[in-house]
Amino acid sequence: MKIDKLIGNRFKERPSDCIIDSHALMLRGGYMKNVANGIYSSFLPLRRITQKIERIIREEMDAIGGQEVLFPVVMPASLWKESGRYDSVGSELVRFVGRNDSPLVLGMTHEEAAVQLVREYGNSYSRYPFMIYQIQTKFRDELRPRGGLIRVREFTMKDAYSFHTSQEDLENYYDLCYKAYERIFARVGIPEVVAVASDSGMMGGRVSHEFILLTPVGEDSVAICTNCDYRANIEAAESIVENVRDDASNPLELVHTPGMHTIDEVSRYLKTTPDKCCKAVVYQKNIDDSYIILFLRGDIDVNETKLRNFLGCEIHPAEITENSGIIAGFIGPYNFKGDATVLFDKSLDGLNNLVCGANMEGYHYTGLDISRDLGVVEYHDFAKIMDGGICPKCGKASITISRGIEVGNIFQLGTKYTKTMQMQYLDSAGNPNYPVMGCYGIGVGRLAASICEAHHDDYGPIWPISIAPWQVHICAIRSDDAQVKEYADKLYDELWTKGIEVIYDDRNVSAGVMFSDADLLGVPIRVIISPRNMAENCCEIVTRDKSLRTRASLESVYDKVTELIGSLSGQYKG
Amino acid sequence: MKIDKLIGNRFKERPSDCIIDSHALMLRGGYMKNVANGIYSSFLPLRRITQKIERIIREEMDAIGGQEVLFPVVMPASLWKESGRYDSVGSELVRFVGRNDSPLVLGMTHEEAAVQLVREYGNSYSRYPFMIYQIQTKFRDELRPRGGLIRVREFTMKDAYSFHTSQEDLENYYDLCYKAYERIFARVGIPEVVAVASDSGMMGGRVSHEFILLTPVGEDSVAICTNCDYRANIEAAESIVENVRDDASNPLELVHTPGMHTIDEVSRYLKTTPDKCCKAVVYQKNIDDSYIILFLRGDIDVNETKLRNFLGCEIHPAEITENSGIIAGFIGPYNFKGDATVLFDKSLDGLNNLVCGANMEGYHYTGLDISRDLGVVEYHDFAKIMDGGICPKCGKASITISRGIEVGNIFQLGTKYTKTMQMQYLDSAGNPNYPVMGCYGIGVGRLAASICEAHHDDYGPIWPISIAPWQVHICAIRSDDAQVKEYADKLYDELWTKGIEVIYDDRNVSAGVMFSDADLLGVPIRVIISPRNMAENCCEIVTRDKSLRTRASLESVYDKVTELIGSLSGQYKG
16 A cells, blocks of 8 residues: 555644544544444555454454354344333334334444344354354444544444353353453454443443553542452442541531531541531432432542442432432431431441531531441442552452553343343253343454553553554655655555565655654554665664664665564564 | 354244244344334344445445444434424424423434535545445434334444535445445345436435345345346336327216225226226325325326425325315316315326216216316426336336345435535535535445345245354254264364354254254354264265255365355445
8 A cells, every 4th residue: 555545634733622543643643533422434544454453353252162153233122122122221222113103223332232142043052152252333322432442433343242051161261261361352452451340331230341551541449459450430439437436426406507508628627537427428210210329428429330339220310309208418317307318338337426407497417327327227338439448358448549441341241132022041951041141342443542551651652563554664755756656565565465464655755754654543563764874775674663763774674674563463462 | 253152032922913034033143132012132143244244335435435433322303403304304203302301302313414524624625536435323213113123123234425526426425435336235135126216205316226135034025127238116116108099089977976985986887987087085194284286097096206396395185174165086186175185197198088076976077078178287307117017218018016125226416415504515616515415325234134025934044154044053063973073073173273163053952953043043064073974984064055965074174165255245345
């Protein structure tokens, strides 16, 4: 490929709406173009990158016995009604009506389609275990697409579904897939990706992991223990709080706290600290707007995912109306008369001498002793793990919170889909059983962007050779020089003929333009041919990451390049 | 791959709703499963076939300078409004509303997306010509999906778009692409595909061709001249009619024709023939239900595509209301008083002594002489070409009508999209111009089904080796025989290790079951290992098309198979 034929504009200026580097560089390098909010078209360089990523994914999925299939993008709503997700999933799921009034959905994930495809095939225990996967377009109508390919509405995804006759067999396969994912991320050039325990969300099931590329620009937050190997998405991380009860409980006392609504205001006014307060946070259920009041220690934040999972429904921050019986800013668990689901976080367990709202405008109580004043109360974990918090695994106060991009996920789904969709097999004794399922996803475009995020400088991406759009970039500086042109043409032909992927720049432009374009294309090996070098019978070989800059005699260029391809490829063996 | 691990059920019974063989065989062979009307999921064998087809298409598109890109499935309605097709295309185009009330469409073709992607890139003449293509999912909400993968709602398509600075350059590239298509169809195993002139329909532009696999089960009708090389879809084929005018014109005379509504009834009643009648066919425009009355010779059929193209709008057969002034069954061009667009087909040009309706219940005229009685009338071609009709090219009455499946199409689009979407380039003199476009499609799934239609017997598909899911199928009959098992295992390993694609059947089932499964998978080369053959130190090598059945000594099997792969592959060089 000659660069003057490469379709797509490259440019210098960072687009003003790009918050993260990979987004800016992939626009600046002519990798893609925005079509609508969260919807992109791809040019050839990105297409080549994603195809190489897809090939690596296919190889690793095939290696663990996966069989490639293809599910439709458009599915009948009836399929999603079978699983119950037609109603339970929010407006990320596009629902529309086709001809003949047939209700349809756009696939944002394919558990239903997977069960539909193998429901008859999997009718005997002898067929298990098996795994099917596809690499296909998905559409998820995100409220806030962001970061270029990091969070889009339309994307290409590898999604795999495994079927088993026992939880133990699922767990074994889950481990296999976990290791395949580690190999995939290593082979595409980001071996630093870490697996963290995650929340299963709308997928159902219990055990799940996310594979996270740690980077400050990521939108996920991860709790990592610096003392042991504990790692979890903060949505899933258990919060451990050491509750210290005072030796003696003071009596409950009504105090006037005029205009003191927040924990900060109240604790300052009453000369105490937030951890001696009982905070109330109010939500409403999406379905009926009924109220949920969650009490937790004043210094602790709510983890809404845990709350949502506990309630089994969607919630939103409350708008408190006048006739609700809820006195905003003065809500407390003692003598609460409003109509609401009342919940207590573990951070309050056993505490006494607490400040809490008195359910009267301008008044709080001091001296609340939950067990004395409220009787038996159930505590659950609704708290967000904090930087410096206690590790749920080793018990040390060694939790750090980092940000990252989720580049893959794996879920143990259990029988959620096989039960709702009536997929059964006969076991060896002839009894019907529901198979257990796992599912395993990788977003291809997001992975490409993440690799760029992990490997770039100010001038462009530094693509790992395993997924780079080309392996070698020839720059013929001063191609109007007959010697330069002749040698460069010959080298291009030679490399191309021998199956090396080359992009060749023989444009009549300055070295500056050539190099800035080459930086944007991020090809790992660059061969620079110029009159000055030619005069010394050599040319320059440079790697995009600047780790190597060497001169090679004209006769040795081919061997040097092949050798370099070999050694660079060796870094990404998985 | 071992067949006992291959996901998908194979079965004997032809599903009752399958009209064509490829549909039945691809269901019976576990290639795909129906998800909804016109929507399928694919199993591994079909996935492998389509991936091989896609690879061949990619190679041929790259060879004519194409660059692979990727457009989105979901596009903003605004893009289709720019081209005007948001309003002009019927309900095959799925329109729906996404989050934030954004109107969206599902891509059924991507001219708009192609122009959007390269609108800025193509701003200088120096960048032309160029071609981009993608292989991606499309959704077309067909009213009547049929024939398995032949007419579906969701499908994978290769669609290519070329851009040029002159019609001449477009025509040159069009020819290149035409030849690339011939190579593609030859390489996938159906070199018999013929190119026929076609109607451009909703795509716009003038010149277009369809590539048709002739088969009685096809849904397209093609006019083919047996005397010259003329070939056209009947939608596009010009109808040539020899009109013979009687020497003398009779006077116009009102005759009573009670209850005689049809041409057959009237001509029999008046003792004449249909070709001496002036027939009226009535349509209504979809937009406003206004009437169109088309007059044509009584023995000629209407080509609705020509009528639609002439009117530039969608039409449907009329429902004639009482107050329309139109007297159904007695409509004639003389003294017609109703409110309608009146059109005349060329088949009436110059005729006299015609029977026509008198626009009065129960009456016709005889002796109509159009030029005498109606004055100057414009004639256009609205007629369907007929079997035995006159060839528009050589003028001989040598037209035959055949049926076929459209497996590809190419269009010269002109500036329809670049003008409406304001894509311009500066020519060498610095003047703005609209580039001319071509577009080129191949439906991958339909192509797979067509190959099956062209190559099958009662027992299954006979896949050409270039696209077969596997190259070799090993049947180990009586795998409980230690010698059979040992040799078959070894052969499987050897072939696999050397990069030959093998499927291996070592199940403990009868030879009958093995062979019927093998027939359904349609793998071109079958190696049969059995105790009887082993006793003679040989095994059987059979081709799926039954053209070869030979025995080979155990030592020579690998060489024989490799040789056979080579010679079979040689048939599909393109």
